[in-house]
Every structure is written in C-alpha cells, then in structure tokens.
Amino acid sequence: MQSLHISTSAMRGIQQALDNTANNLANIDTVGYKRRTASFSELLSDSMTDQPAMDNQNRSSAAGLRIGSGARLGMTRLDLAPGSIEETGKPTDVVIEGQGYFLVTKKIKDAAGEIIREESRFTRDGSFKIQYDDDEGGYVLHTTSGHILTDENGVSIVLQEPIEDIKITPDGEISANGDTFKIGVWKVDNPDQLQQVGQNLFDAELDTEENPMAKYENAIELRVAKLRQGALEGSNVTMTQEMSQLVNIQRAYQLNSRAIGISDQMMEIANSLRSR
Structure with a gap:
C-alpha cells in the first residue's frame, strides 16, 4: 500500500x-x-x-x-532573468531595465456604479495606452487590463490632454505639455511571495490609498532599475x-x-x- x-x-x-x-x-x-x-x-x-x-x-x-x-x-x-528587449518606437511603451515593477491601480465598482475599493497590482508589462478616464477626470496611461499607471506616491498619473509626444527619462520622469510626473518603480525583496492574479499582474498587497513606500522601496532611487522609452521587454x-x-x-x-x-x-x- x-x-x-x-x-x-x-x-x-x-x-x-x-x-x-x-x-x-x-x-x-x-x-x-x-x-x-x-x-x-x-x-x-x-x-x-x-x-x-x-x-x-x-x-x-x-x-x-x-x-x-x-x-x-x-x-x-x-x-x-530578463527577457529580450524589443524596440517599438511607441512613446507610451516603457521597459524596466533591472529589478522592480510598475504599480498600477484599478477602481472596483458595485452594480450601481459606486466605487467600493481600489486594487493595486504589480506588473512588468510596460505596453501602456492613453485613454480618457471619467473617474480621474483626465487622460491616463493604462494597461491592457484597464489598470492605471501610478507615480512614486502610488497616485494615478493623469494628463490633461491626449498628447502622444511624451518624454520619459531613464530615472522615471515623464513630461507632457508642461506637466511633469515621476513614474514609480518598486523593488520587491522576495518576489516568490507575489501572488499571480492573472492578466500578467501580481497582487501588491496594498490597502486602498495606502502609500507603497510603506512596504516597498523605490527601485530607481536604489539604482537597481532604470526606464527605457519606446521599447518593451519580452517574455523570458x-x-x-x-x-x-x-x-x-x-x-x-x-x-x-x-x-x-x-x-x-x-x-x-x-x-x-x-x-x-
């Protein structure tokens, strides 16, 4: 037996x-x-x-x-292990060279359309698109799953106009039409503990409106990551x-x-x- x-x-x-x-x-x-x-x-x-x-x-x-x-x-x-980097030439495509993850958020609504909570997710997918968001009152950079890219404080990056001519520096500074933001890239000490939730996303384990600096460190400030505009990281x-x-x-x-x-x-x- x-x-x-x-x-x-x-x-x-x-x-x-x-x-x-x-x-x-x-x-x-x-x-x-x-x-x-x-x-x-x-x-x-x-x-x-x-x-x-x-x-x-x-x-x-x-x-x-x-x-x-x-x-x-x-x-x-x-x-x-890093995946191969492919040059796309699109200004809204961003790749992380080194460690770290983008923090993206999405508002969850009930049947009546009322916002009940906000979920935070990590991703390495930098293929962002520009779209107007009614809740944010402006144009945002979002993933294919509808999650919005956030800055170094975990706040959604909102542009006032649908500008395609966006400049993103290696240290994460994004500028468009005079507006300047800083993209947040976060270092996770133990990535094996990240829970996959589908759509190439990981659960960031952050409460609604919780500052990511309370749990994670800025990978760009630690000099373990930098950004490259107009390129994407492929699967490894x-x-x-x-x-x-x-x-x-x-x-x-x-x-x-x-x-x-x-x-x-x-x-x-x-x-x-x-x-x-």
Missing part, C-alpha cells in the same frame, strides 16, 4: 508541474512575463529501528530504515527549455504510473496466495 501512496502523491505533484510548464508556454509571447520553475519537496518519512543487531554493524547511515511517503510540489519559483520563456522540462515531466509520470501498475500486480499475487 505504501508504494501506491508514494506514486499517487508524486503523480499529483507532477500534474501540477505540467500545468506550470503549460502556463509558461502559453505566455511565451506575453510582454514582461516571468516564467516559474517547479521545485519538489519530500513528504514526511517513517523510521523503523527494530533491526537485527548484525544489520546495525559497520554502517555509515543512521540507524533504522527510512520509509518515505513520496514527494509533492513544494513551490514554484519566479525566474527573474524559451521554447527549448520548456520542451525539455516537458519531456522530463512525461517520463516521471510514466515511471510512477508503471510503479502503480506493478504494485497492483504484486497485491493481486499476494491475495491469490492467501486464498489457496
């Missing part, structure tokens, strides 16, 4: 690793996407110490027999690496599936011997 538990727990983790690889491949062309790698951890194991004395002599390992319970998917780590997913991982996952799944089949045959033989 123990072999069945070990193989089934391993197959469960392998299925999750397969889903992770599939998600990476699905986002191979997503701007600013960071791939995740699966890592496994061992489940609790039992130790049997009732061995004959002669078996305990001249051994370098610990006393007793260790009986494992299999493995599981421990966590998926965020691969922070590579087809060859993911396909190689996919082959390893398939082999591991087949091995555990075969182990379950052999265990079933062994129990069938044992039952047939007992019935005689």
